[in-house]
Amino acid sequence: MHSNPMNIPPVSIATAKAALAAQFASPALRQRATMLWGPRGVGKSSVVRQVAAQHGVPLVDLRLTTIEPVDIRGAIYADEVQGKTVWFPPEFLPAPDLPAGILFLDELTAADQRLQISAYSLILDRRVGNYRLPDGWQVVAAGNASFHGAVSHDMGTALADRMFHFHVQATVEAFLAHALEQGYAPEVMAYLRIRPDKLDDTQAQLAADHLVGASPRGWEDVSHVLQSGLPEAQQRLFVQGRIGAANAAEFFGVLRELQAGADVLQLLAAAPGAATLALLPRTLDGLYALVYGLVAAASAAQAMARALEVAAAFTELRADLALPLREAQTLAMELLLQRALQQGLADTVLASPAYQQHAAQRAARAAGSPR
Structure with a gap:
């Protein structure tokens, strides 16, 4: 039997959606990432898309189990003028000319742990390598815990302490x-x-x-x-x-x-x-x-x-x-x-x-x- 370490009450997907929408509306709260925990098929991905549509902002949806660690950090090249190597950020990360939006890191807990390190940089510091996430962007992550019956890597308390957490549960x-x-x-x-x-x-x-x-x-x-x-x-x-x-x-x-x-x-x-x-x-x-x-x-x-x-x-x-x-x-x-x-x-x-x-x-x- 899988243990359940969640010490927060479960909420409906509608409640989580309303909370995410309210968070985006607050510039201060938007700076802190949010993690949606919940079983498969409960609608975590859908509500993130709905919140982006509700606010009329772009959504960058990264399915972390389908990309490699270097995909987030970008490519490295030699800058002969500066005399150093420089990282090119990937094109799918929000550009500076997009001032606001939602960056969705789906299947975070199932991703390769090397990839999680790059994803955690976006969550903790809102940057990876030389790339910095524009201030108006909100980071939302989603994943399953081990007791949801899915492949899952444990999340450390240091990372957990940098996020809001919602335990989403299906309600009829x-x-x-x-x-x-x-x-x-x-x-x-x-x-x-x-x-x-x-x-x-x-x-x-x-x-x-x-x-x-x-x-x-x-x-x-x-x-x-x-x-x-x-x-x-x-x-x-x-x-x-x-x-x-x-x-x-x-x-x-x-x-x-x-x-x-x-x-x-x-x-x-x-x-x-x-x-x-x-x-x-x-x-x-x-x-x-x-x-x-x-x-x-x-x-x-x-x-x-x-x-x-x-x-x-x-x-x-x-x-x-x-x-x-x-x-x-x-x-x-x-x-x-x-x-x-x-x-x-x-x-x-x-x-x-x-x-x-x-x-x-x-x-x-x-x-x-x-x-």
Whole structure:
């Protein structure tokens, strides 16, 4: 069992992103490097790119496992005028005419230790050889610790003392928000809403000494497989090759229940009232599959308005079904509102009688008054 030397609490990738953005906005904090620790596929590289885009600055992304130590220090040549050898800095390091940006040193802990020495110079002194990093640049590094199950070299306390450290951990809420924004397959989102422990099974993978396991990046690929149009036999082959045989077997078992649930397009076309209620799912898996299916289908004003009506009908199902109907309804309404904001359909939501009634009922419950 790998030990866990982290003496800082884990944070979500969204929290780490907000912190990096705030750090870049502060010229003083920007001078200190930041290290992102976390398991594979959690999104460390993605958030660094997003922060650079958010501030409208260039990003230099160095994957340290793919370069040699001399690549950072540069080439040496003989300057006959000065009578000495001089180092030419590499072209990929930020030039003086680029006053601000983010230098990202990815896979720092997995890099060859000789290469780490050059990288550490950029982290500690913001320079290597005769090259000096412009003052407006922020250095962000990322890597895995040994307990994340990846190749990792220990980081000494002297280096660690020169950096801010964030221990990034996968959370299903952050993943689902990203998945919704990126248009992942509704089945993947519904499955992970029901089975959040399956988002990242690194520890179980290590304990069983398995090579392949589930991770946030893996579920992204599973989504692409489901959306590929491949026959089911080939989908199974790709999915088990990405998240492992046991995870794939459980996923496809639940997937059958999800796909056997409500037909979203049929529900959107159904008349309100009894016709809608007759088509609503009666299982937990089916209920959450419908939630994410409605969100995926609500890409136009008419579909959005009807999806809100369907979500409003959840609480009209029989109470003896023992389903979290109110919670599912609230989730659906919140996700549909998020989708509307992305699609420019906010007015459709705010004008919807179904949404207005839901908002009024929530306000009444919050105030503690009967409704």
